[in-house]
Amino acid sequence: EAGVTQFPSHSVIEKGQTVTLRCDPISGHDNLYWYRRVMGKEIKFLLHFVKESKQDESGMPNNRFLAERTGGTYSTLKVQPAELEDSGVYFCASSQDRGAGGYTFGSGTRLTVV
């Protein structure tokens, strides 16, 4: 079984530019999550999809972040325009059930805004 795939693995962009991160969950996993770790801080929840619907987006920091999940398959997280404080590692995870089984995480995308 293929795992959760994220790309790019690294991205360096200038402040004010746009970046799109992509996550391919494990096939058949209806639940998809985005988390972020800013340097020196804890990993924080951003949002949760069930199929193509946003179940909980309470962790999204502001309206510069837009997440979509086309047809309930892969998901994208767009940051537009990027700010310096957006730098960090963005993790995607997927699960069959809603958390009791634990998630499967991807390797993350390290975003650096300069």
Add this chain to the structure above:
Amino acid sequence: AQSVTQLGSHVSVSEGALVLLRCNYSSSVPPYLFWYVQYPNQGLQLLLKYTSAATLVKGINGFEAEFKKSETSFHLTKPSAHMSDAAEYFCAVSGGSSGYSTLTFGKGTMLLVSP
């Protein structure tokens, strides 16, 4: 709101020594508790989980953790450290107002293993 406290951002042990990584949590409802490990340049891997069954939970790679409700703790242990255990370890909790879907993480503990 839930929270997780991991004591010690870095823990150093010698190969063969006991590993003890501390985790305390707060939750207004019976929690689910997890330990994840991140090896360099890899994603988060689930080590073990507690979901209201046995309080002593065994995970992969010889790790185990004990849920102690009275102490609100879920410490991770391994009897004998191996060089390959060097990684960053994260304790996480789910439950409460955010539901059981959302994880609240601690800040992580980097385990350093010396020969």
